[in-house]
Amino acid sequence: MTVPEPTSAHAAWLPAEAFRPIGARRTLVLGDGLLVETARDEVAHACARFGGSLLRRADDRASGQASDRASGRTGDQAGGQADLVLALATEAHLPAAAQAVREESGQDERPIGAEGFLLARRGEVTVVLAGGPAGLLYGLFHVVRLGEAAFGGPRPVERHRPALRRRMLDHWDNIDTHPVMGQVERGYAGGSVFWQDGGPRGDLTRVRAYARLLAAAGVNAITVNNVNVHATEAHLLTDRLGDVAAIAAELRPYGIRTHLSVNFAAPIVLGALACADPLDEDVRAWWAAATARVYDAIPDFGGYVVKADSEGQPGPFAYGRSHAEGANLLADALAPFGGVVHWRAFVYDHRQDWRDRSTDRARAAYDHFAPLDGQFRANAILQVKHGPMDFQVREPVSPVIAAMPRTRVAVELQVTQEYTGQQRHVCYLPPMWREVLDFEPRGPEGPAVAGLADELVAVSNVGDDFYWTGHPLAQANLYAFGRLAWDPRLDPAALLDEWIDLTFTPAAAGDPERLRGTLHAMMDGSWLTYERYTAPLGVGFMVRPGHHYGPDVDGYEYTPWGTYHFADRDGVGVDRTRATGTGFTGQYPEPWSRVYESAEECPDELLLFFHHVPYQHVLRGGTSVIQHIYDTHFAGADQAAETRLLWQKLTDLVDPELHARVAELLDEQLRSAEEWRDQINTYFSRKSGVPDAHGRRIY
């Protein structure tokens, strides 16, 4: 296999230079299997560039053959001692250093798992011992990440194993281009990386390059089409299955399984059946047959993703069936082949009457799904958005996650920055994700979300843009998502370092510390900066309807979407208490049920999500709500200006084209941040009549 390095795309965190430490050394890869071959190809490719060598097994060396045709070295040189050994732990014969690692680790009873690996350094040899071919490939990318440090001095045995078994990206990509939404729904990085001109891209090199980047970040599953399954895309399940198989073939060598979003009404739309009732025998037979055909074409197919009875998509409600019955229909079809169905919990009434304050969209997922716990098949995974609303910059953690102990749950994050600046604003999201993952629904005695979730799924931020993500710095979110899904305990700042060192090292060789320091100053706090200049204190939305970019405080206030702030001349916020509001706080276990219920105990940043309070209500932080609004909005816009200035000082350390792209985006971010600041401040100043304590300019 040719290692994919398309010239039409930025190298992101896998520039050639990142492979120098391996490519300049001698590496032995032991084992069989597709992913082991991928690892071998990667090593050979690096060696061809940097002069190292891919060694063969000892018996190969004995015959005196050249180590690898692609190697820059001669057969003689290749015959020396390996600097790096990558081996399956099950190999019969291992070099001495690897054998020593295996013996030492043998006392640890914890299994490594097929995706896990051990890393150690014995003498002059760095050893990766993998539980399976995927683990070997992940081990290789881990060594790439370590760089020269992988080869410096002794290293005790480390165990690496993904915390979550599935680390998945959902692509909201369509084959066709929608006149308003574009090709990728909520995509801010150009067209689809998979689909073009009505089918899969002719040249799929870029798809394979994407798989390679994702494998290096730890992702192992992708959904290749939008959860809103439109007419054309519905056919991917049947007569256009070959299109999916073509993409799956590109993802497979990097250990990424392909999943498909399907339309719950497919038996009607594609099969000409009279209904899609999950208990109808013809429907069940149709899904079983369709699924068998999928596995004929794609033997390692991952499964289906379904958005049902949501925002106009069809679902089991039409037949008086529960969502468990709907999900189990597909789970049963997939079970014989080891596939899974991801069933989205994003079900709510999107035709709400704003005049009816008793309906609360935040309640909907719990109300629908909590009663169904225990009714889902083992291969049905409930995919729950991390917050109860819709990927706002600040939400409480969804109460559904803790309410489904007998159901497999995937927590859904949004890497694409729909509500967080649409990849025009710098907004490094891992600090938010860590807050979600660290949240303890039952308090310090109980497990955190990271322990409750079986999987992490995120909506991808990738398109066919040269930098993959529109905003070059948004690559960091994609990278960090994969890494956090592998290990939710990783520190966002450390992940940013990983990303910076891999991505910028060559260009920043002159002064890597300055580059790193500046990027941290720009990105570490960028999520909080974005929060400061947008909707305050967890109240959410206040965006332009439809495209969701830029401020419009009342944009959703009188719409059917259920996203309100109820600001009047006296106060603002949504009363979701049990005492006087919608009762949403009751969906949480203790202590949060009590904490959120109380306007005094509720964390400041979520106050307006849970309570309607007067503008003069004093926050735990000591300022009034109205003064907090003014203060944070002035501060947030100031920080956007500061971020822009910081970047201007990096011209000497960053590729000029990338620098220019980011500089242009930072201009827009500042313009937009000032627009947010002024609209929000003016709106609340006009409404409350309270002047800014510091006399700053409000229009």
Place this chain on the structure above:
Amino acid sequence: MTVPEPTSAHAAWLPAEAFRPIGARRTLVLGDGLLVETARDEVAHACARFGGSLLRRADDRASGQASDRASGRTGDQAGGQADLVLALATEAHLPAAAQAVREESGQDERPIGAEGFLLARRGEVTVVLAGGPAGLLYGLFHVVRLGEAAFGGPRPVERHRPALRRRMLDHWDNIDTHPVMGQVERGYAGGSVFWQDGGPRGDLTRVRAYARLLAAAGVNAITVNNVNVHATEAHLLTDRLGDVAAIAAELRPYGIRTHLSVNFAAPIVLGALACADPLDEDVRAWWAAATARVYDAIPDFGGYVVKADSEGQPGPFAYGRSHAEGANLLADALAPFGGVVHWRAFVYDHRQDWRDRSTDRARAAYDHFAPLDGQFRANAILQVKHGPMDFQVREPVSPVIAAMPRTRVAVELQVTQEYTGQQRHVCYLPPMWREVLDFEPRGPEGPAVAGLADELVAVSNVGDDFYWTGHPLAQANLYAFGRLAWDPRLDPAALLDEWIDLTFTPAAAGDPERLRGTLHAMMDGSWLTYERYTAPLGVGFMVRPGHHYGPDVDGYEYTPWGTYHFADRDGVGVDRTRATGTGFTGQYPEPWSRVYESAEECPDELLLFFHHVPYQHVLRGGTSVIQHIYDTHFAGADQAAETRLLWQKLTDLVDPELHARVAELLDEQLRSAEEWRDQINTYFSRKSGVPDAHGRRIY
């Protein structure tokens, strides 16, 4: 020529039955010319249906030939005395009755004009004596409108002559369909009546039927494409001129001249010139040559319509030239052929900063154009929207109309209901138009707008919908526009009677009085009803951005469009006074300059257009602003409900399909009116904190 009666379209105000009084009688048509032939064809067609006869000249009768092949009568019968004589006044030989009318009217020195006619009845003969072929055709349609009354008893000589020489409809139709705006910009009646599948419709019968309807209403000019001239439509001027000629051929027999919207940058876009500078010789030569080719193809071509330097369209500002220089460029190209250019005065900054209260979009047209008065060619017509903003339900009359005494001015109305219910709401507009036409910019001593305007132009509300206008009752606006452009003194209620009697007579034969009474109750006050439940007191907008349907009070409040209301917790409205505001009131002559400047003298219905006042400000009508808002919104929605009930009682008098269409639309109107009521009331209640004096429900 075949009289066009397409089955794909409603007959509107020309049902077959309307021709019975003529078609059952003997008619003599004397004169030559295309439009005289059209009149002859119309009469023959009616006679074929109702048994009357089209008579030939006396010398024809002497030869004993049959009157007309299409006639239902025999030659013998056709030889009798005419009941109706339609003749050009210049005919050498007239029947005795017509001769008597000519002699009597000869003492009146006022010319009839080519479009005018005399109407009289002498003995048993009704006589139309026309100044030209167009006048003869208008005379025929006038007799149709009179029905049996045209043939009952003596009638002294009446002079009929259009008050305005050009009575024009602009079609904002595109050849291509825009993914969001559709094919017709601001169109609410389906696709274009002219364009389909990338070119003129294959079957143009409907275009001719449209021309016929318009001729019967008095319209004599049409622009066949959108003033926003997109890429495809730009080519209508050159290589797609044949498409325009094909449409012009259908409009010509009914006396309607074809005009074309052109792109000011056409010399660059179509001619590959380096610029479109109006003073550049190559540019002038290009326009001269292009225009000569247009007249080769369409000898009676009307001229160009131009939207320049407006909402992104190119214009003379790019070259540092004035709009007079821009308009004169095209006027000079058209002058040799007798054509005119309509130059739109809708020029303003659509990238305004809402934070800058010194900029006032209302001022823009006057600021741009008043200094140019006297600089425009005689065949350049400044086309001025009736209000200073953009077709809101209530605006003051544009001060530009009185500011251009040495310029030919066309006043632009909007028949398409962009801001007045989008042909889902009943909104009979002539009462608004009469207010505009009757407005006396210099007070009672000076002329009214109807006397200042050289022309009336309106944006058409027609599409390829079966009923032409989406809402069947919106036909009345189209009809009345033509009639008002012919005679601005006509009474809106009387025009509604004309329209009702022509359109509904056959179906309502059982009880025409009940039908007429009910439609008056539904329509006479419908404009005021719409005003009541939408934006109050002249403040305007408060609609959903983009599509402009339904309420969104702050929808445009923080946008670059210059359409603000500045509501805060204390008050609402735009200060456009000279004393403390934008100074817009200074663009009016006395007495309005003084009247509008004063919050006490300013008419209530325009108060918030000119003044920012506290909610407790007491209107001239005696209630406070806030109570007025509540009262009118409850009343408006109640009236929408009443309108709906009135229609339900007409099932026996109206065609069932038409009844069902209107009933469905009235349901939507009521839903929307209640939404407006509740959003506006809630918005101002939340902001002002003032309760409704009558304790009605506000959310």
